[in-house]
Amino acid sequence: MSRFIVEGGRRLGGRLKIQGAKNSALPILAATVAVGRPCVIHNCPMLTDIEATLSILKSLGCEVHRSGNSVSVDSSRMSFTEIPDSLMREMRSSIIFLGALISRTGEASVCAPGGCDIGMRPIDLHLFAMEKLGVNLVEEHGHIKCRCQKTTGAKITLSFPSVGATENVILASLRCSGTTTIINAAREPEIVDLARFLNSCGARISGAGESTVTIEGVDRLFPTQYTVMPDRIAACTYMTAAAVTGSDILLEDVAPHHLAPILQCFEQSGCRINVSANRLRLTSSGGLRSIGTIRTMPYPGFPTDCQALIMTMASVSEGTTVICENIFENRFRHASELNRMGANISVHDKIAIVNGVRRLQGASVCAHDLRAGAALTVAGLCAEGTTTVENVHFIDRGYEALEKSLTFIGAKIKRID
Numbered sequence: 001m002s003r004f005i006v007e008g009g010r011r012l013g014g015r016l017k018i019q020g021a022k023n024s025a026l027p028i029l030a031a032t033v034a035v036g037r038p039c040v041i042h043n044c045p046m047l048t049d050i051e052a053t054l055s056i057l058k059s060l061g062c063e064v065h066r067s068g069n070s071v072s073v074d075s076s077r078m079s080f081t082e083i084p085d086s087l088m089r090e091m092r093s094s095i096i097f098l099g100a101l102i103s104r105t106g107e108a109s110v111c112a113p114g115g116c117d118i119g120m121r122p123i124d125l126h127l128f129a130m131e132k133l134g135v136n137l138v139e140e141h142g143h144i145k146c147r148c149q150k151t152t153g154a155k156i157t158l159s160f161p162s163v164g165a166t167e168n169v170i171l172a173s174l175r176c177s178g179t180t181t182i183i184n185a186a187r188e189p190e191i192v193d194l195a196r197f198l199n200s201c202g203a204r205i206s207g208a209g210e211s212t213v214t215i216e217g218v219d220r221l222f223p224t225q226y227t228v229m230p231d232r233i234a235a236c237t238y239m240t241a242a243a244v245t246g247s248d249i250l251l252e253d254v255a256p257h258h259l260a261p262i263l264q265c266f267e268q269s270g271c272r273i274n275v276s277a278n279r280l281r282l283t284s285s286g287g288l289r290s291i292g293t294i295r296t297m298p299y300p301g302f303p304t305d306c307q308a309l310i311m312t313m314a315s316v317s318e319g320t321t322v323i324c325e326n327i328f329e330n331r332f333r334h335a336s337e338l339n340r341m342g343a344n345i346s347v348h349d350k351i352a353i354v355n356g357v358r359r360l361q362g363a364s365v366c367a368h369d370l371r372a373g374a375a376l377t378v379a380g381l382c383a384e385g386t387t388t389v390e391n392v393h394f395i396d397r398g399y400e401a402l403e404k405s406l407t408f409i410g411a412k413i414k415r416i417d
């Protein structure tokens with residue numbers, strides 16, 4: 001198991017290119033199964049979750065080649081429709097293969113997906129939607145076996161705008177007879193990216209990014225090349241790193257409009273932000289102010305994936321910040337780790353009250369999930385002395401060598417294997 005050793009108290013500076021979005025690349029790679037023709041996906045970050053997705057594609061019989069950040073997938077001679085349990089359990093997003101397989105072959109067999117332990121994370125909405133599309137589901141011995149000659153277009157109202165369920169419905173409906181309409185669809189930018197990729201293959205998806213998405217079934221899809229959008233959560237991570245260390249950094253290859261829900265927090269805390277087409281500059285004097293109350297919500301609300309990072313920032317901001325986690329029920333485990341570093345955070349069910357302290361102190365802390373790992377690493381950057389962050393394998397799920405990027409902009413951090 002790897003750990004990071006972080007020497008705190010250094011100013012950061014310079015330029016950094018933001019990686020491609022993990023949460024976009026994962027469903028797009030799964031979608032290549034549905035396309036059934038050769039696809040080349042550019043700007044695919046080097047992450048363990050991406051490697052796990054490529055392993056699933058290979059296990060299904062797809063031809064997969066990676067050259068740097070470009071991945072080619074040819075699923076035209078794919079021969080299997082069952083995903084091995086060990087691969088399904090590696091990450092939550094493996095469930096997206098359900099819709100992709102059904103669309104392509106009319107069959108899929110999967111077990112419950114794994115992923116970071118941040119709450120119950122059921123898949124009831126995915127299964128409800130598949131049934132609405134005419135898919136026959138049989139659950140036996142922990143497996144869900146799905147069968148359907150051709151999905152039938154339907155009107156599907158999601159009781160919650162689930163990102164994964166929206167993606168699964170889009171994928172399962174690509175070749176449906178008639179039209180599928182998703183009401184209360186998730187509006188995250190990653191949904192728009194998936195729809196753009198699929199439309200570039202000849203799919204007919206409209207309304208992605210809005211609450212109502214329509215998919216008209218088509219008979220054929222075509223080969224394509226596509227570039228994954230920038231990772232908005234990675235951008236937020238480096239912004240937080242600069243904010244808490246009183247630094248000035250320029251992020252390149254960002255999509256500033258995707259960051260709208262979080263920019264306000266940084267401005268409220270006293271950071272200066274300048275954006276141009278695909279760049280963002282953040283300047284912080286280090287004297288941060290409390291950001292009042294933050295509530296995580298589906299997009300365009302404040303993203304749950306940035307909650308841990310903002311908690312680190314609130315820990316060293318003057319005044320009290322209240323954080324309300326509305327998306328996942330077990331996503332405050334970083335609070336007690338931050339307290340080990342001298343933060344003053346109390347958690348009451350889904351509310352965390354953060355009383356800012358002047359400075360954190362280096363300590364040995366443990367990441368319990370991906371974004372918590374990033375938040376603790378950032379906390380180490382502004383802490384007095386040395387911080388050890390255990391469980392770096394969680395961080396590697398979503399960041400392309402986080403320690404190298406941070407070193408590149410002036411941090412002192414090393415990985416110990």
Ligand code: UD1
Binds near residue numbers: 122123125163328
């Ligand atoms: C995606 C992101 C994840 C992000 C989350 C919310 C990927 C690979 N992951 O996860 O980083 O934190 O969106 O923005 O894109 N739910 C149900 N039943 C379901 C499905 C979801 O109750 O069938 C609940 C979940 O338990 C959770 C909430 O809905 O409480 C949001 O989940 P969802 O939007 O589906 O998140 P994911 O797609 O898993």
